[in-house]
Amino acid sequence: MDHALLDDYALNSPLRKKNNKLKLALVAAALLVGVSSTSPVAPLFIALTMSLAAILLGKVPARFYLGLAAAPLSFALFGAVIILFFFGSGPEIFSLEIFGQRVGASAEGAKMAVLVVSRTVSGICCLFFLATTTPMVELFALLKGLRLPDTFVELSMMIYRYIFVFLDVAVKMRHAQVTRLGCDGFRSSVRSFSMMAGTLFLRTMDQGEKLYTAMDARCYDGKLSLFEEKRPIRAQELLAASTYVTVIAALAYLSRGTSIF
Amino acid sequence: MTLIETKNLRYSYPDGTSAVQGVDLKIERGEKIAFVGPNGSGKSTLFLLLNGTLRPAGGEVLISGRPIRYDSRSLRETRKKVGIVFQNSDDQLFAPTVRQDVGFGPVNLGLSKEEAEERVARALEYVGIEGLKDRPPHHLSGGQKKRAAIAGVMAMDPEVMILDEPLSNLDPAGSEEVMGLLEELNERGTTMIISTHDVDLAYRWSDRVYLLADGKIADQGRPEEIFGQTKLLFGSGLRQPLIMEVYDEISRRDLAAPGKRPRTLPELVGHLTPPDLRWMKVPSGTKVGETLSTEGTTAKGSDLPRRERVKVVHLQEEGRAVVETLDRTIGIGTVIVSDTDEMNGEDLKRMEEEWEIDLVGVMGTRSRAFADSCGITADISSNVIDRTILRALCGEVVLILTNGGMVEHTRRRIEDYCRQSGMRIKVFVLDGKREVKAGSTEPAYSCQGKVA
Amino acid sequence: MEGFLPHPWWEVWYVLSLPVVVYGIYRINQLAKERRETLPLLALAGAFIFVLSSLKLPSVTGSCSHPTGAGMGAILFGPAITAVLCLIVLVYQALFLAHGGITTLGANVFSMGIAGPAVAYLVYRGCTRSKMNFYVSIFFAAALADLATYLVTSLQLALAFPSATGGVLESFGAFGTVFALTQVPLAIVEGVVTALIFKYIIQVKGDVMVRLKVIDEKRLGKLKEMISA
Numbered sequence: 001m002d003h004a005l006l007d008d009y010a011l012n013s014p015l016r017k018k019n020n021k022l023k024l025a026l027v028a029a030a031l032l033v034g035v036s037s038t039s040p041v042a043p044l045f046i047a048l049t050m051s052l053a054a055i056l057l058g059k060v061p062a063r064f065y066l067g068l069a070a071a072p073l074s075f076a077l078f079g080a081v082i083i084l085f086f087f088g089s090g091p092e093i094f095s096l097e098i099f100g101q102r103v104g105a106s107a108e109g110a111k112m113a114v115l116v117v118s119r120t121v122s123g124i125c126c127l128f129f130l131a132t133t134t135p136m137v138e139l140f141a142l143l144k145g146l147r148l149p150d151t152f153v154e155l156s157m158m159i160y161r162y163i164f165v166f167l168d169v170a171v172k173m174r175h176a177q178v179t180r181l182g183c184d185g186f187r188s189s190v191r192s193f194s195m196m197a198g199t200l201f202l203r204t205m206d207q208g209e210k211l212y213t214a215m216d217a218r219c220y221d222g223k224l225s226l227f228e229e230k231r232p233i234r235a236q237e238l239l240a241a242s243t244y245v246t247v248i249a250a251l252a253y254l255s256r257g258t259s260i261f
Numbered sequence: 262m263t264l265i266e267t268k269n270l271r272y273s274y275p276d277g278t279s280a281v282q283g284v285d286l287k288i289e290r291g292e293k294i295a296f297v298g299p300n301g302s303g304k305s306t307l308f309l310l311l312n313g314t315l316r317p318a319g320g321e322v323l324i325s326g327r328p329i330r331y332d333s334r335s336l337r338e339t340r341k342k343v344g345i346v347f348q349n350s351d352d353q354l355f356a357p358t359v360r361q362d363v364g365f366g367p368v369n370l371g372l373s374k375e376e377a378e379e380r381v382a383r384a385l386e387y388v389g390i391e392g393l394k395d396r397p398p399h400h401l402s403g404g405q406k407k408r409a410a411i412a413g414v415m416a417m418d419p420e421v422m423i424l425d426e427p428l429s430n431l432d433p434a435g436s437e438e439v440m441g442l443l444e445e446l447n448e449r450g451t452t453m454i455i456s457t458h459d460v461d462l463a464y465r466w467s468d469r470v471y472l473l474a475d476g477k478i479a480d481q482g483r484p485e486e487i488f489g490q491t492k493l494l495f496g497s498g499l500r501q502p503l504i505m506e507v508y509d510e511i512s513r514r515d516l517a518a519p520g521k522r523p524r525t526l527p528e529l530v531g532h533l534t535p536p537d538l539r540w541m542k543v544p545s546g547t548k549v550g551e552t553l554s555t556e557g558t559t560a561k562g563s564d565l566p567r568r569e570r571v572k573v574v575h576l577q578e579e580g581r582a583v584v585e586t587l588d589r590t591i592g593i594g595t596v597i598v599s600d601t602d603e604m605n606g607e608d609l610k611r612m613e614e615e616w617e618i619d620l621v622g623v624m625g626t627r628s629r630a631f632a633d634s635c636g637i638t639a640d641i642s643s644n645v646i647d648r649t650i651l652r653a654l655c656g657e658v659v660l661i662l663t664n665g666g667m668v669e670h671t672r673r674r675i676e677d678y679c680r681q682s683g684m685r686i687k688v689f690v691l692d693g694k695r696e697v698k699a700g701s702t703e704p705a706y707s708c709q710g711k712v713a
Numbered sequence: 714m715e716g717f718l719p720h721p722w723w724e725v726w727y728v729l730s731l732p733v734v735v736y737g738i739y740r741i742n743q744l745a746k747e748r749r750e751t752l753p754l755l756a757l758a759g760a761f762i763f764v765l766s767s768l769k770l771p772s773v774t775g776s777c778s779h780p781t782g783a784g785m786g787a788i789l790f791g792p793a794i795t796a797v798l799c800l801i802v803l804v805y806q807a808l809f810l811a812h813g814g815i816t817t818l819g820a821n822v823f824s825m826g827i828a829g830p831a832v833a834y835l836v837y838r839g840c841t842r843s844k845m846n847f848y849v850s851i852f853f854a855a856a857l858a859d860l861a862t863y864l865v866t867s868l869q870l871a872l873a874f875p876s877a878t879g880g881v882l883e884s885f886g887a888f889g890t891v892f893a894l895t896q897v898p899l900a901i902v903e904g905v906v907t908a909l910i911f912k913y914i915i916q917v918k919g920d921v922m923v924r925l926k927v928i929d930e931k932r933l934g935k936l937k938e939m940i941s942a
Contacts, residue, residue: 006809011400035816036720043716068811075714082887083874112874116717123716123814131808137357137397149738151745151752156801157357158756159763163805164399165351166764174768189771194906197765198913204761205921209753210352213314215753217345218417219337219369355753 010135015058020138021145023243027130029245034122040114042252043122050125057073058088058133069124071226076120082224084113102128136160162207170200262290264325264452265311265343271319272310280306282476283320286373288421288454293447295463295484296456298473299498304393304456305348307473308423312343341370344419348426348674350406351398359401359409360385360394366417384412388442389626404435411442422446428462437643440466445625464488465500466523472497485522504529520681527650527678541571543582549573553584594653595687598671601631602664603692609635612660612691619657622649624671628662637662646674653686668692715807715814726873727819730796733827736838737797744794746776755790759798762786763805776815778899781862784855785907788837789925799826824865847928847936854902863896864889870910 010016015023030050034043054060084105092106137160143153173196212220265288272281280303296304309315311322313329321328347353356362363384363444367377385391388408390401398406408429414422427443428436433649440462442500447453456461463470463484470487474497480487488494488502492616501509508529509515516533523529525571543553551573571584597616599608612618622641623632632639641648650658651677661671668690675688718726745751762782770778776890786795800822806812813821833854861901871884879886914921919933928936 006811008400011397031716031816035716035718071854072714072811072814076717078891079714079870079888080718082891085887116874119714119716119719121716123816124714124811127715127807127814128533128811128907131811135397136805136808137395139924140357149742151742152738152797152801154752155741155756155759155797156804157361158355158753159759159798159801160805161355161398162358162760163763163809164397166760167767168399170764170768186771189769190902190905191909193768193771194909195913197768197906198910198917200764201761201910202918202921205754205758205918207352208750208757210347210349211355211753211757212750213309214345214347215355215365216749217312217340217347218315218341218366218413220365220749221369 006038006131008135009058009060009132013058013133013135014136015133015230016138018133018237020039020134020142022233022237023130023134024139024142026241026245027126030126030248031123033245033248034119034126037119037122037252037256038115041255042120042248045114045237045251046116046122047125050122050129054125054129054132058129060128060132065128069121072124075119076117076124080093080113080117084109110252132159165207166204169203170196173199174191201259262325263323264288264290266323266326267311267320268323270307270310270316270317270322272306272317274306274569277504280476281310281317284478285474286471286478286481288452290452291447291450292452293466293468294452294454294471294475295467295469296454296471297458297460297463297487297499298456299458302473302497303476305425305474306476308345308454308456309427311423312338312345323466337370341417342419343416343421343423346410346414346422346424346427348429350403350410352412353413354398354406357397358395359390359398359412362398362409363394363413363416366413370417380416380418381412384416387415387445387626388412388627389438402435403430403432406440407431407435407439411439415446418453421452421454423456425453425456426458426608428457428459434643441624441643442626444495444671448670458499460488460494460499461502461504463506472499474498484524489522508532514557525647526640527647527654528681530651530654531678531681538574538583538585540577540581541584542580543573543576543584545579547573547576547582549576549582567604593685594656595658595689596649596653596675597658597660597689597691598668599660599662599665599690600668600692601625601662603626604631604662606635609637616660618660620649620652620659622659622661624661624663625665625667630661631664646671650675650678650686714817715937716816717814718817718820718869718873722869723816723819725819726823726869727818730800730819730822730827732785733793733796734800734822737793737795741797752799755794755798758786758790759801762798763802766802766806770899778895778902780899780903781825781829781859783825783829783862784833784858784903787853787858787911788851788854788911789831789927792827792830792834795830796822796826799830820866820869824869826864828865829858829862829942832861847932848912851911852904852908854904855907856900859896859900859903863900864893 030046034046037043051065057067095105118179140153140157140160143156144150177192177196265286267286270281270284271279273279282373282449296307306315310317313322313331316331323329324339326343329335354362356365361382364377364381367380372380382391385394388411390405390408390412393401393405393409398409401409411422411424419707424443427439431439443453443455443466443586454465455467460533465484467484469481469482471481472487472493479493479497480490484502485505488505491501500506504523504526508517508523511533520532523532541555547553553571553573555571571586573582574585575583577583595616597612597618599612620640621632621637622645623629623637623639624645629639631640639662641652645661645663649661652659663671672688672690675686679686726854736845741751741755742866762785765782765785766779768779770780783795786798790798800818803813803818803821803826806817807814807818836857837850840853841847845853867885870888871881874884875881876883876887911922915933915936919937922928923930923933
């Protein structure tokens with residue numbers, strides 16, 4: 001259950017040292033363009049380029065990447081199917097019989113479904129690029145720089161740190177339970193799960209007290225500090241990023257309204 | 262100067278159970294104190310009372326002679342002076358990266374950004390995890406986490422550092438690293454207090470021991486005194502240190518020379534008397550009562566000269582006799598203590614040519630870095646002084662690479678040992694004050710070469 | 714799912730969620746001023762919610778579902794603070810687990826971080842006032858929270874993709890029915906699990922509940938009696 005794998009990838013990513021504002025801006029721009037596009041062309045382009053960037057530049061293993069994309073993709077396809085059959089008017093392209101009911105898919109529906117899937121894929125790839133190249137620890141400085149409230153950023157930082165502590169604890173508890181056959185059958189699973197969650201919660205509270213004592217021992221006065229790393233932007237990176245954004249924006253604009261159907 | 266003092270300190274948990282019942286203690290500057298007691302004896306609670314986190318129900322805590330005041334400003338002062346490293350590093354390391362966590366203390370003390378950064382850099386370098394500064398704590402091993410926690414407290418420059426069970430959850434390598442670090446810190450002038458139920462650790466490391474049981478101080482004093490009281494120890498759920506146990510056993514069998522109880526392995530070895538009677542091959546024609554002087558080599562077959570005077574007690578068949586050892590000397594070993602801060606790679610090469618060095622020991626993070634940069638692998642990297650003494654007793658030549666105050670500390674330890682045990686080890690201290698002349702038999706370094 | 718919601722909807726939900734989150738941060742600041750240990754405590758609660766939501770709930774159908782933890786959070790800390798915690802947790806879910814997304818953050822915060830907890834809180838308080846059995850009220854609070862979340866999500870999708878024939882309503886019906894397959898069992902299981910968690914906590918270290926002002930001392934005493942009886 002090695003969950004925060006993405007962050008671990010980011011910590012070891014070859015792109016980690018690149019300027020974070022640039023990466024964030026790039027991803028944000030690509031997300032926006034993808035989501036706002038009215039045709040599948042631009043989003044699919046973004047999806048392709050972002051995934052290639054992650055795999056080739058970010059050295060993320062291709063198989064892992066695809067596996068990661070599987071879950072959100074399936075959600076998207078699921079939703080898309082619904083849209084296919086319920087959205088849009090116009091002539092029917094094809095229809096299906098489900099439980100004696102006839103459901104038809106219109107051209108508009110198909111168009112929308114394809115668009116939605118393409119937008120989702122583009123979004124997912126942008127997200128993955130960010131997640132696998134920028135570790136959370138770098139983003140905190142960024143968040144403070146964006147003038148988000150201090151409390152918010154401090155909370156985020158501590159939550160980040162303790163997620164790993166608790167994941168460890170939860171996994172160990174889980175193993176201990178499984179060893180004692182706590183997960184045989186639905187009822188016992190529910191009971192075991194609840195006990196584990198309850199214990200985890202109590203540990204949480206305990207840990208809170210201990211953490212507070214330790215912070216107090218180092219003169220905690222309610223504020224946290226941040227040492228920021230200066231990561232310079234190289235001109236060519238800035239150029240490359242701006243070019244990319246311009247390209248995808250142009251693509252989205254030019255292809256607006258076009259579709260497969 | 263008394264840094265910490267408590268008078269009749271009392272504290273109870275919220276649910277009423279008494280945790281600390283009338284504790285009087287005194288900690289002097291520069292001391293290494295170990296609080297020893299079984300689990301639940303109140304050690305952790307006591308520490309929280311010493312830094313003002315808990316308020317006593319009775320009695321008082323005095324820091325540098327003044328009682329703790331519990332307003333926030335005074336508490337800050339107290340916590341600046343008295344730092345605590347908690348048992349579980351995960352309770353202490355809460356920031357996303359090591360660097361940020363270590364910087365937490367200095368920033369809270371109100372230091373400027375530059376000063377805080379400098380303190381952090383120094384602390385990280387000192388504990389030897391400079392390369393891990395951008396890592397999140399969950400990417401660190403147990404020993405690294407502990408060192409990061411220590412760095413975080415170190416960066417606040419406390420006068421007293423308290424460590425609650427510093428070696429819990431550490432593997433042997435990690436434990437050695439941390440203990441070495443604590444030794445260095447003490448050399449630098451920080452008063453160290455640890456709590457542990459590892460009696461062997463407390464026995465060999467501390468200057469003074471406080472025995473804690475049921476929230477009371479059962480006894481306090483030098484380690485040899487405290488750990489000699491077996492009844493008290495067992496009553497408190499502890500046991501005797503291994504070295505002491507071994508010494509007591511061999512004493513009982515008359516195999517030990519009398520003297521002060523040994524605290525370290527070399528001291529223990531020094532107490533062993535050689536066997537008095539044994540079989541030996543003797544040249545033909547030897548008569549009973551004759552004294553022979555034998556020249557041989559040590560059991561391992563190395564070329565160390567070994568001389569013995571024996572008296573023939575009984576003759577067996579041709580060539581064998583029972584002899585009694587009158588005295589024996591093994592070739593004296595040599596220890597060269599060298600300050601790496603005053604050395605470079607060239608000096609090292611010259612030293613290797615001049616002396617026939619058998620082993621190299623390295624002590625201290627800076628010296629370790631120096632050794633790495635010269636491509637030297639240490640033969641002795643932990644418990645260096647004790648192990649060096651042991652090897653020197655077998656006649657070997659050992660070079661110790663260390664730095665700073667530890668150079669003097671090493672020399673002193675070896676001299677103390679020689680004085681107490683009557684063994685002879687040659688010690689040379691090189692702190693690079695003068696140039697070496699190639700080919701000379703005596704190193705032309707500073708005049709601190711002494712024959713102990 | 715990143716990118717699923719189109720313009721202008723994903724912005725709309727951001728705008729709607731923002732005031733609640735801002736208020737939550739304000740509340741946290743207030744609490745932190747009174748008691749400095751608030752921040753570390755809430756941080757750990759947030760970590761707890763994240764870890765809880767990354768575990769697989771046992772299910773009858775064998776499908777993979779995760780608890781939200783939002784209902785529990787609301788009962789313990791109130792809906793506004795839970796919104797803030799959920800926001801952070803959702804961001805981490807997106808960046809660490811690839812669940813959810815950044816454009817959909819506004820919508821998810823609204824459904825999972827605001828609507829759900831609000832329902833949980835109201836239901837819990839209402840049930841308490843009507844003297845319903847403690848654990849039953851927890852069950853309802855958590856289960857209805859999940860149902861509310863799922864219904865709001867279906868509404869969000871329906872608004873974004875109204876059906877040509879029946880408009881938003883028909884879309885809502887479609888999305889709602891399809892999701893019901895997984896979400897309704899999830900809601901029930903999470904309701905049961907949450908109630909059991911609370912039972913466990915009361916049994917082992919009930920004073921935590923009193924400290925967090927979830928229940929008062931008297932109630933704790935009665936509940937403990939109930940368990941040992």
